[in-house]
Amino acid sequence: MTKKYDFLIFIGRFQPAHNAHIEIIREALKLAGQVIILIGSSFQPRTHKNPFTAEEREKLIRSAFESDKYHCETDLIFRYVSDKLYNDQQWALEVQSHVQDVLEEFGDGLASEMKVGIIGHKKDNSTFYLDMFPQWGDPVEFPNVKDLHATSIRDYYFNEKWNDDDPLSPDVFTEMCKDYLNDGIFNFMTDWRKTETFEYLSGEYSFYENYKAAWKDSPYPPTFVTVDGIVIQSGHVLLVRRRAFPGKGLWAIPGGFLNQGESVEDAVIRELREETKLKVPPAVLKGSIEESKVFDHPHRSLRGRTITHAHLILLNPGPLPPVKGGDDADKARWFSLEEILTMESQLFEDHYSI
Known part of the structure; x- marks a missing residue:
């Protein structure tokens, strides 16, 4: 038929x-x-x-x-x-x-x-x-x-x-x-x-549930503001490996939450230095910001409504400066642009899209 x-x-x-x-x-x-x-x-x-x-x-x-x-x-x-x-x-x-x-x-x-x-x-x-x-x-x-x-x-x-x-x-x-x-x-x-x-994902699920519970008495649904720093030098991108939940073991763009009393530019420089120990002077990093863009997909983070200000930082060509994981990162590493294109399943939240 x-x-x-x-x-x-x-x-x-x-x-x-x-x-x-x-x-x-x-x-x-x-x-x-x-x-x-x-x-x-x-x-x-x-x-x-x-x-x-x-x-x-x-x-x-x-x-x-x-x-x-x-x-x-x-x-x-x-x-x-x-x-x-x-x-x-x-x-x-x-x-x-x-x-x-x-x-x-x-x-x-x-x-x-x-x-x-x-x-x-x-x-x-x-x-x-x-x-x-x-x-x-x-x-x-x-x-x-x-x-x-x-x-x-x-x-x-x-x-x-x-x-x-x-x-x-x-x-x-x-x-x-x-x-x-x-x-x-x-x-x-x-x-x-x-x-x-399953044990890992169940533990991460509990993390998210506890995270949301901490804000359940807020008078309004919380909206979190974060920053991310995409540092590129000589065809390589700087990433960190996350130390703990959420996304423990996944690679991510260096970044974190905006502190009270700091601008998003100051925040991204601070997070870069904390998480990667990147030995580039703050003034050089700030002067190398090529552009910034807001990434605000409503479901980009399982933590809840989280809006990030991503900064593209282009460093002059040359030897890659040494980096070392710190703070929320247990490792920092330079990846070639070619490698990045194959890493969608290894990157945290929407960082591959960013």
Whole structure:
């Protein structure tokens, strides 16, 4: 029987893939010959918001269709998409490029003659992207299943107050989430709780919860102001490795919170010297500031609303000055620009985008 679409596109983070996601894919398979599943946030470091790698997410989705009549290997086509927090059009270009590549590889005939659509659930402002691709027609909308959200599943999964060591206590993750997850995905997540990575992410989740609790009595939701210093010399960028939560072990742009009574320029120079021991006089650093820019994506930090003033500091070509980690950094190091381009999964928060 001829189907309405040759290809339907389904975009999501799938952290984790739950029954609503699986139902959308099943519906897409009824409507289209093949389904292109674009996994978002594919190259982010692991956090409690993005705990599973793109490869793990693809494997888990495929596992939900192992006993299905559909031929998972050929009917489900996966591609991985990176985040572009400050450039929606660049993100759209990456999506379009992936789809075009799939049409050329798997399509039968000219790409311009194929019937292509996009499917999804418009849950809130975060799904604005469903309307970014008019060339694929009106989105095929799918209703939410039992008001199910991956955020709630992750909260039950990582929150220590639900994971009591008392053997007589009910396992709240199992109690609350088992009915919303495919058996294979649920079993994977249950086993994954025994790993060191889960222990790390659970500890980081607790850090964030305690951090937010400290501000719960504030009369207004807090907005934090930070600074970052992108120092470039001779084709290299200076980074630090974070000593503690959040982002323990990840590389980051040197920076930190703005102190009372200091300008953002003074703050970035202070943070650079504290975290990298960079032996360049403060006056030279300040005079080498090429430009500054505000990065204020509402969800750029899991700590809460955090606005950073990033400063691009271009030092004259020459030997790279020695650096050493200090304060919040356990290590400082110069990276070539070529290396930086491969480090999206190793950089803290939105620092790769910056």
